[in-house]
Amino acid sequence: MINTNILKVGALESEAIYILREVVAQFEKPVLLFSGGKDSITLVRLAQKAFYPAKIPFPLLHIDTGHNFEETIQFRDNLVKELGVELIVRHVQDSIDKGRVREETGKYASRNLLQTETLLDTIEEFNFDACIGGARRDEEKARAKERIFSIRDDFGQWDEKNQRPELFDMLNGRIDLGQNVRVFPISNWTELDVWTYIKKENIQIPSIYFAHKRPTFIRDGLIWSAADDIVYREEDEQVEERIVRFRTVGDMSCTAAVLSTATDLETIVSEIRESAISERGARIDDKRSEAAMEKRKQQGYF
Amino acid sequence: MKVVKIATAGSVDDGKSTLIGRLLYDTHSLTEDKLQAIVEKSRQRGFDYLDFSLATDGLIAEREQGITIDVAHIYFSTLNTSFIIADTPGHIEYTRNMVTGASTAQASIVLVDARNGVVEQTYRHFFINNLLRIKNVIIAVNKMDLVDYSEEKFNQIKGEIEYLASKSNFQNQNITFIPLSALKGDNVASKSENMPWYQGEILLDYLEDLKQEDAQDQSQVRFPIQTVVRPKTDEFHDFRGYSGKIYGGDLEVGDEVMILPSTTKSKIKAIHFFDKQYQKAKRGSSVTITLEDDINVNRGDMIVKVAELPNITKELSARICWMDKTPLRLASRYYLKHGVNDVQAKVIDLKSLIHTDFSGKEEYPSALHLNEIGEVQLKLSKPVFYDSYDKNKENGAFILIDSKTNNTAGVGFIK
Structure with missing residues (x-):
């Protein structure tokens, strides 16, 4: 007997599958925002399950900051090939070259914010009406306020004080021309749920999530990769080899590593369970101010 | 591990966000970095206590005004229970957000400020909990520290709510009264020494004792069709599956079913979940089924058992x-x-x-x-x-x- 409610991740899985099916039924041009991180990989697995034995009925979109971990790009290309889905890649570098956005400079420079402009341009280019993302409410307290279907206007803006009520399972995806919807099927998952699911399903994930040796340096109490030139480093910031892994895979310039010896999923799950620091605690872009996330979202950030 | 969904309710300033912050703190669910942020912000604002509401009020306008505007979904776990709490706004103008948060909850915590007693919003929220038929309602009489932990005050509020409950048309609702102080932690996650007269359960114990499936009653099975799956590949050339989530009861291969609105009858041929097939599927599961007969079924149609028509x-x-x-x-x-x-x-x-x-x-x-x-x-x-x-x-x-x-x-x- 299939009873997805027995396990917590089972109930969450059924909820996410339900949401993905609603997206395909209610929208004409949905797309899945794929970063190469564990949350978007989990989303791809859920989409595979939702429409099996048919193929995933929407393309994946990667907004490439150019600041990727090498492994995640290889991983992405393999996954797409295996599933036979369409992959669209748009580069932040192109937006910079066209003068659409200006590169940040200095110690905390990151391309994380610049992604927004490239994303909005791509939505317009393809007329996407629903962008499926792997954001979770437990990540950050402005995210905790987000609906499952989140309406955005022409400028990608989130009107946080005037969100549509979402009652029971019913999702209202009616929009006007020019509006689009951000959809968050794993809203109710926690970081631990995602890892528990990855372990249960034995989902392949990029190697940087597992402990490995890496040249690193310390800034503001966080560990940064010095494996290449992407993260800006001052001369007095000493490089040292450490055994680390990453808990999130974002733009390299704003994603810090954590000390860890976890080389398998089992150990990662118990590590997360006992962790004393939150996942986004290792994301410097959230530390800019208490309202960093909300302000970015108002401007159309995913 | 079981999942329990809870909503908060109560008038503005009755301390809903503070209570949730307190639950997070006492169950060690606030990570060091988040706790540090609360400590710093509280000090910066000149408070002589930790303002736990800062843990959940995620919008700029909320922190500026010190109120909750929209529902925040908060997640925390104890050893045997995983909680999803919808922290809902108390202001009358945001009642719709309160309804949103409460619609999927199996239990609702209605906070009452012990100093003010039952006020208009308490009536309203208690009424909405009735309307939504939320099974378990906890009347949390908060700020007991500010009324000298008075049993008399607590009983007075209890009496008023019991009077309201007698007029309700949902008599199966379980109503529990707990005197507490969210700010000080009395009777939240540990028994208060200040209220020896209270012999009942503390809040966290009560919440942990809730069963997962309390939210919905078992009834007749309903299978609304979300999408029709037609892969049109060589391997699955003639596959025609109907996808949806099962409500109310269970489905089994061989069940005699009727498709609405066409009223055509058929039998369930197979139940698919991803690349596996199952004999039976329980309510709450998102599955794909196939039927014995080739019938025209569309999104919005509903499959039910022949003997259990809606x-x-x-x-x-x-x-x-x-x-x-x-x-x-x-x-x-x-x-x-x-x-x-x-x-x-x-x-x-x-x-x-x-x-x-x-x-x-x-x-x-x-x-x-x-x-x-x-x-x-x-x-x-x-x-x-x-x-x-x-x-x-x-x-x-x-x-x-x-x-x-x-x-x-x-x-x-x-x-």
Whole structure:
């Protein structure tokens, strides 16, 4: 007997599958925002399950900051090939070259914010009406306020004080021309749920999530990769080899590593369970101010 | 591990966000970096205590005004229970967000400020918990530290709520009263030494004892079709599957079923979940089924057991909670979404406005305004297949959508 409610991740899985099916039924041009991180990989697995034995009925979109971990790009290309889905890649570098956005400079420079402009341009280019993302409410307290279907206007803006009520399972995806919807099927998952699911399903994930040796340096109490030139480093910031892994895979310039010896999923799950620091605690872009996330979202950030 | 969904309710400043912050803190669910942020912010604002509401008030406007505007979903776990808490706003103008948070909850914590006792919003929230038929309601009499932990005060509030409950039309609701102080932690996660007169359970123990499936009653199985899966590949050339989530009961291979609205009969041939097949599927599961016969089935259709038919109608009588600035009026038209079935609806009768203080109703009002609750009669463009909300929550509720703005304007509970 299939009873997805027995396990917590089972109930969450059924909820996410339900949401993905609603997206395909209610929208004409949905797309899945794929970063190469564990949350978007989990989303791809859920989409595979939702429409099996048919193929995933929407393309994946990667907004490439150019600041990727090498492994995640290889991983992405393999996954797409295996599933036979369409992959669209748009580069932040192109937006910079066209003068659409200006590169940040200095110690905390990151391309994380610049992604927004490239994303909005791509939505317009393809007329996407629903962008499926792997954001979770437990990540950050402005995210905790987000609906499952989140309406955005022409400028990608989130009107946080005037969100549509979402009652029971019913999702209202009616929009006007020019509006689009951000959809968050794993809203109710926690970081631990995602890892528990990855372990249960034995989902392949990029190697940087597992402990490995890496040249690193310390800034503001966080560990940064010095494996290449992407993260800006001052001369007095000493490089040292450490055994680390990453808990999130974002733009390299704003994603810090954590000390860890976890080389398998089992150990990662118990590590997360006992962790004393939150996942986004290792994301410097959230530390800019208490309202960093909300302000970015108002401007159309995913 | 079981999952328990809870909503908070209560008037503004009764301490809902503080209570959740306290629960997070006492169950060691606040990570060091988040706790550090609360410590710093509290100091910066000149508070001589930790302001736990800073853990959940995620919007700039909320922190500026010190109130909760929209629902925040908070997640934390104890050893045997995983909690999802909807922290809902107390202000009357944000009642619709409170309804949103409470719609999927199996338990609701209604906070009452021990100093002020039962106020208008307490009535209203208690009433909405009744309307939504939330099984377990906890009346958390908060700020007991500010009334010298007075048993008399607690009993007075208890008496007032019990009087309200006697007028409720949902007599199976479990109501529990707990005196506590969210700020100081009395009776939240540990027994208070300040209230030896209270012999009942503390809040966290009560919440941990809730069972996972308490939210919905077992009833008759309903399978609304979300999408039709037709892979059209060599391997699955003739595959025609119907995808959806199962509500109310279970499905089994061989079950004799009827497809609505066509009333065609067939049998369940197979139940698929991803690349595996199952003999039986439990309610709550998102599956894909195939039928013995080649029938035309579309999104919005419903598969039910032949012996367990729902009501089929083009006219509905329902209680409505209105959520839009533009009022609901007689003869107005809306899109009606009942599960995954979309129809058009026209208000043909506006029967009453129900007072949320249990004092009765006003007959034939001219309109239903934002946050008001009333009884209406709707005429539909196509039939819906429903159960009364009392019997099956998911198949007994619908939303009304404003056809001009596309906003979700109201929620209905079918009689």
